Amino acid sequence: MTTNSKADVIVVGLGWAGSLMAEELTRAGLNVVAIDRGPWIDTSTHTPPAVDPDELRWGIRKELFSPPKDNTLTFRNTLDQTAVPQRDFGIFELGGGVGGAGFHWAGMAWRFNPYDFEIRSKTIERYGIDRAEDGELQLQDWGITYDELEPFYDRWERIAGISGKAGNLNGEKIEGGNVLEGPRSRDYPTPPLKTLRSMEVFNEATERMGYHPFTIPVANISQAYVNPLGVSMGACSYCGFCLGFGCGNFSKSSPQACIFPALMRRSNFRLLTESCVTRVNKAPDGQTVTGVTYVDAHGKEHVQEGDIVCITAFQIDSTRLMLLSGIGQPYDPRDQSGVVGRNFSFQTVSGVDMWIEGEQMNPFIGAGGLGSQIDDFNADNFDHSDLDFLHGAGMLTLARDGMPISKANKLPQGSPRWGSGFKQAYKDHYQTYTTIFNQGSSMPIKHGYLDLDPNYKDKFGQPLLRLTYDYSQSDRNMAKFTMDRSIEIAKEMGAQHITPFNFADKPFTTSIIASDHVIGGTPMGADPRTSVVNPYLQSWDCHNLFICSASVFPMNSGYNPTETVGALAIRTAQAIHQQYIQNPGALVKV
């Protein structure tokens, strides 16, 4: 065991959250050390154009991900079952190197809806307490409003160079953008990507139906751009090698493309790679933390001391680290006491696959986040009074990629899966396929939680995390409702073959990848009885410990989580150097 020289701030995990916080804090003059379990990976040295366009390596074998061998958990649907490990790749798409999942992500760049942050209050206000407390759901507000987070969404969009068109500028609705979004203080830094064929057909159909289609805001940026940190990005080339891949064009926003060139050159920043933090160390009085213990690539244990610790790991790891460190009371689903592990949520996904005869979609032209969406059935944008569910889904069509191995599964019902019939069907339908994906919200439930598994261990001998979860009835009803809407849209799009899908018509599983957006475990909130961190993401138990990760979301919306993680990271880092440093202690008094 060796002890490193003390840092002002320790950042555990150098993904989007960690690098954004490290950038803010080093710019404010603090000495920051980041510790990441993965190796250094970067654009020109690891995923240049000569390496990147390779579906087998990155899309199928997922070699940029942290493998289940190193990082997995166990899973069960209900309390009376024995959880089993997720052995192969499933819904947990953790990053394998620095940059975390922010290096291989697709790039959909969403703000959450104002309703999300006050879901409990606003649900009660509009529909009454019976809808918010139906016996199964465990709704809670975030302790922060959309308006409070708006400046930090804006800052993140500037750092990442996001391409899109505003639909709501300071309350003024703008056609062509998402008119149902929360008010924005200014437009996106770069314009939207091109409208490709599947989007064109979707836009025309949904407009005829009276909905409000728009181009999804993306981190696959449309033109050359220099961000506020002075880092240059290039224009997306529509190669389609994004989700699961790096980006050789410097056009997919990531810690590598947007932050590292500035951060790594700061003399007050240090990075430890291939070093896995195994616990956060508490001071003897339990009121603060002293630093972290980590294991290096050679299996050697070290201690890194610091005045402040920021857990910025992936959702499951942030939660597990809290449980392994014994900080905060673990959640008990039987009486809903305790907090750590609470409010696991996912995405409740349904939709349709469709084939439009005679179309030439050219699916290989695309970008990871590119597509069109309607928000007419998302959040509380529509009246739920006579519906048997809350919230909804972003309903989108994709112009993401035309990967030939994975698309071989996308054939109309009744098509042969092998033999000459398969070859003919694939030849006939590769160009005609498109989809509507309902990225449904996920409401927290009393029996959806994370704790430590009593049976299975990781390579360090520490218990795996255990997930207990199944979809709520509200979410199941929502998935069915939005699936029915997507069938109507597919018909209007002129599809001859329609195959609806609904992942929530069966029990939840970690093995079937409906989505990779896993949420909760250390929820934020204004009430320490129902949250692990306060609205500044500061631990209620140890005031020099902060958690920034999707683990702090108390629920999941009908959107991808990355931008909200980014905005929260910037807000928390600013609170640390503007408030906490001057006067260390709780930033929120109860």
Added chain:
Amino acid sequence: MNRREALKSLSALIATGAVAASARASEMQGYPSNLAVADEFLPRPAMDGGKMHVLTDETALKTVTAVFDRLIPADDLGPSASEAGCIVFLDSQLADRFGQGAQLYREGPKLPGADELTQAPQFIATPRERYETGLKALEAYAQQTDGAAFADLQPDRQDEILQGMEEGSISLADDINTKAFFELMLQNVREGYFSDPIYGGNKDMVGWKLIGFPGARYDYRLYADRVGQKLDLESISLIPLD
């Protein structure tokens, strides 16, 4: 040695594990000055040379070749799986990290009911082990039901057995998940037929040409405005042109 051979031999070297992990930095301050492409990120091409590395048993090789060539047969639309190199592909994949199950969490025990809970079967056995036992069991099944090697059966009969495996109406052995073994073979033959030719299959990009996938291209800006039009782009591979 031309560029293509040079790339292949370099990557074959990497596949044997010649890269020292200890060479990696663990503490970094400042932006890395080494700008060379990281060796371990270069493709690991198929290890050809006319011999099998994992599929060394003659009967197993014949069986899997027969299976692959029913899953993707030769016809008017193009060559069969084995003609397109899918057996070379499979052998290389089984010799590599995939076959070794290098990414899988393989700690026991596997509890009864685990597959029902996860709804997708998972294995402690490696893909290499699953092929070894699965192909042996498939051959034994053919010998038992038809008194002949699977590879020597009529194509219609081979299809009938494969269909039974796919549907779950045939069980090859008590300790083999037959349906999952069928899915493993179907997934791998498709991978071979549609992955970059650098991995041994998709010879002359026949799989990509079948559907019109332009391959390892990295810039479609010139074509993105030709929405809905037939582009007839020539497919290209990661293998450098001679």
